[in-house]
Amino acid sequence: MRRVVIGTAAVSMALSMAACGKAGDKKDDSGSSSSGGGSKTIGLLLPDSVTARYEKFDHPLFDAKVKELCADCKVEYANAAGDAAKQAQQVSSMITKGVKVIVVSAQDSAAIKSSIQTAVNKGIKVVAYDRLAQGPVSAYVSFDNVKVGELQGQALVDALGSKAKKSKVVMINGDDADPNAGQFKQGAHKALDGKVDIAYEQSGLWKDSVAAQKMKAAITQLGAKKIAGVYSANDGMAGGIATTLKGAGISGIPLTGQDAELAGIQRILAGTQSSTVYKAFKPEADAAAQLAVNLLEGKDIKSLATTTQTSGSGDKVPSQLLTPVSVTKANIKETVLKDKVYTVQDICTAEFAKACKAAGLQ
Incomplete structure (x- = not known):
């Protein structure tokens, strides 16, 4: 956030x-x-x-x-x-x-x-x-920045759909030394509180390695089958979280991000991340x-x-x-591609070619 x-x-x-x-x-x-x-x-x-x-x-x-x-x-x-x-x-x-x-x-x-x-x-x-x-x-x-957090939280609620109120969510926030992190967190709670069960919440310090460790701890504490979604305050941490989820055999659950990093966009296409926020x-x-x-x-x-x-x-x-913008698979073409942040060639490398074709990017 x-x-x-x-x-x-x-x-x-x-x-x-x-x-x-x-x-x-x-x-x-x-x-x-x-x-x-x-x-x-x-x-x-x-x-x-x-x-x-x-x-x-x-x-x-x-x-x-x-x-x-x-x-x-x-x-x-x-x-x-x-x-x-x-x-x-x-x-x-x-x-x-x-x-x-x-x-x-x-x-x-x-x-x-x-x-x-x-x-x-x-x-x-x-x-x-x-x-x-x-x-x-x-x-x-x-x-x-409060709006950034709101967009992230709402994207997670939307991805959970009718399961939201019964869902246990893991929340990995940014570094408290960054004042933006507190605002992202504030906005995310505004969207999430009362709609999901935030069962585990920690700071990932904006580091993928720390976020991965926190995610592993959450899985140990809650159980892999009990986690329905993950709020990550940015794409860098989402990368570490996605790796941990894969290692634990957890797939198909929503995972947020922020910054519209290339790797984050590619994970959205591949289905290992559900959303990011484009600034x-x-x-x-x-x-x-x-x-x-x-x-x-x-x-x-x-x-x-x-x-x-x-x-x-x-x-x-x-x-x-x-004004920030929420990005999902549905609007990659109308956001980061339209604004020429990345080209189709940047995103659709050999590893993601099939996912790009399925999303209509190629």
Whole structure:
């Protein structure tokens, strides 16, 4: 951890208002897209490279939009590789390089508070991206995260159908260090409470390995035959859960996700995952770029950040919230394919060719 307008319509809605979060990454992808500094430099700090979207979509899309809006602006980029301490060092480096605006998706929303305060004390504007960081940030852009959880929970209820009220459900939530995780959980409970029996609930820390361990524990506690469905807060964890379910001989039960990762879409086609949530990357990256450029140029952001969100530190932050979309096998073509997130060739590899044909994708 969203009902539903799909495909390009969702992107159009998100643009008119202008995306599992996930931790735990051993790969160090720190780097920059410019040699830095200067009065028109914007810093972009992303949390990890395990979550496929950040390197494949968010970073290049943000770069492209900044260049479109401000030809002489530069983007200084770094990835925290799942390490909150590394991200704090990266903020310090951005300050030293003389950036004027920092756009940050916090690896740990609370831990980064002091770094944000230091940046603001130096006259730097900070935009929280995808995750609402604590501290005096100037703006926040993300999706309606409570809605994300609602979409996930409702998709699970819908997949269970008439069996829902008698069903024991396992719930694997995200990392509590990510404020989005709490909102996904809130939304999911809104959709699930009173409709299913949540018999086991734990955090998977946004890690497939941890989620797999929690799923194994749930099976041991409840019994394989008693589990009717699984709520997973994102696709990465759903991958670990799906492997555990297969190993336990459990098949044909609904399993949720989020982020519309390629592997998640393929599992939906194969029947080992029932749904995901698509948060269109381009509208979010574009919105963040627009906010950053406006702040750099001293322009008003009220027409962009039309609502407010309260962070964990109690700061009320001007916010721009985009619209998420639930994805099942029935609307893959109208969402991620129509928006060109993936091609049919990307999805329909040899392993999934039969499933793609059955779903009308080939």
